[in-house]
Amino acid sequence: GSFVSHLTELRKRLIHSFIFLLIFFIACYFFSEHLYSFLVEPFASAVKDNGLERRLIFTALQETFLTYIKVSFFTAFFITCPYILIQIWKFIAPGLYKHEKIAIIPYLVLTPILFFLGGVLVYYLIMPLAINFFLSFESSGLSTGLPIQLEAKVNEYLSLVMKLIFAFGISFQLPVVLSLLARIGLIDAQFLRDRRKYVVVIIFATAAILTPPDPITQIGLAIPLLILYELSIFSVNIIEKKNNKDA
Numbered sequence: 001g002s003f004v005s006h007l008t009e010l011r012k013r014l015i016h017s018f019i020f021l022l023i024f025f026i027a028c029y030f031f032s033e034h035l036y037s038f039l040v041e042p043f044a045s046a047v048k049d050n051g052l053e054r055r056l057i058f059t060a061l062q063e064t065f066l067t068y069i070k071v072s073f074f075t076a077f078f079i080t081c082p083y084i085l086i087q088i089w090k091f092i093a094p095g096l097y098k099h100e101k102i103a104i105i106p107y108l109v110l111t112p113i114l115f116f117l118g119g120v121l122v123y124y125l126i127m128p129l130a131i132n133f134f135l136s137f138e139s140s141g142l143s144t145g146l147p148i149q150l151e152a153k154v155n156e157y158l159s160l161v162m163k164l165i166f167a168f169g170i171s172f173q174l175p176v177v178l179s180l181l182a183r184i185g186l187i188d189a190q191f192l193r194d195r196r197k198y199v200v201v202i203i204f205a206t207a208a209i210l211t212p213p214d215p216i217t218q219i220g221l222a223i224p225l226l227i228l229y230e231l232s233i234f235s236v237n238i239i240e241k242k243n244n245k246d247a
Helices: 002-030 032-048 063-096 101-135 154-171 174-184 189-194 196-210 215-246
Strands: none
Touching: 002 032, 002 063, 032 063, 032 101, 032 154, 063 101, 063 154, 063 174, 101 154, 101 174, 101 215, 154 196, 154 215, 174 215, 189 196, 189 215, 196 215
């Protein structure tokens, strides 16, 4: 019986999340042009310096319209993603420790903050670096006979930015996930310390899969993840001590 009620509860939570997402999506569509120009800003400021005439192009009639839809959906998802994650934590958590309702509060607070931090890091640091890196492959045509110039497509550029923001936002949940696992008693700080050398490899591999094939975004994702892993060990340590004290 409890299983069915759990599923009903999960369904309710998902429907709530979906309605939430829909409302934000419609709202975001009205501001899609502003959102779009905000996302294009790292590109615009990176290319302003080199004095060439710049534009973003679209090659299919519907591309810009679809991009606006995408941007609206992306922004709505970015806003509701922490909410959805929180719904998931809440769904998982009561099963873990009914007596410690307060225990889940730090996770509920940390989830959106870490997600947002990941996004901010991409927008203000990784993107400008990556754009400059990619632009460094342009040539004036003196050496190649024909100038090689970037004509970035609206859709492709935005897909890249969104993909990166999500990759970072979700990856930054690492401490939350590890701390939750420690709470259940599946892992402890020693386990995390012993696996450190594997984790370094896994993190770099994950970063390579989640980001475009350039060194900047890969290292840009891997280094924060390694720092977050170390922080996780620290927080898991605290949880352990607390668990031992309770025991």
